[in-house]
Each structure stands twice: as structure tokens, then as C-alpha cells.
Amino acid sequence: MLTIYDLKKQTMLTQPEFFDLTTAYDTLSGVSFVGSFKIIEQELLPRFKQIKLILGMEDQNDKTNRG
Numbered sequence: 001m002l003t004i005y006d007l008k009k010q011t012m013l014t015q016p017e018f019f020d021l022t023t024a025y026d027t028l029s030g031v032s033f034v035g036s037f038k039i040i041e042q043e044l045l046p047r048f049k050q051i052k053l054i055l056g057m058e059d060q061n062d063k064t065n066r067g
Helices: 038-044
Strands: 004-006 011-013 027-033 050-056
Touching: 038 050
Parallel strands: 027 050
Antiparallel strands: 004 011
């Protein structure tokens, strides 16, 4: 699932085509929860000169009750 907020239009974009939105940019900053770094290597590194990402991964083994 991809969620993008358009700062200029002050609205959420539904079902955006990410790479169409980034064609005029050479820097990417963002937050991502990814299951694999493969998409970063194959899709992002070839498209951007500079990438700043905060990466996270959900802990599938977390059995604690946070109720």
C-alpha cells in the first residue's frame, strides 16, 4: 500500500503511480516499512542521486499483549 500526501494540493493521493510522481526529482526522502531491501536496490537506487530513508520492519514474532 502506498500513501502519498500532496503538500501543494493539501490532499491525500489515492492509488498514485509513485514513479510518475518522481520523474522531475533526483532526491528522495521518506519512511518505509519494507519486507525486503530488494526494491530499494532495484527501483530506487537507479532513479535517485540521493536517498534518505527511515526504514522499519514489523516484528512478526512479537507475541506481547499491548492491550
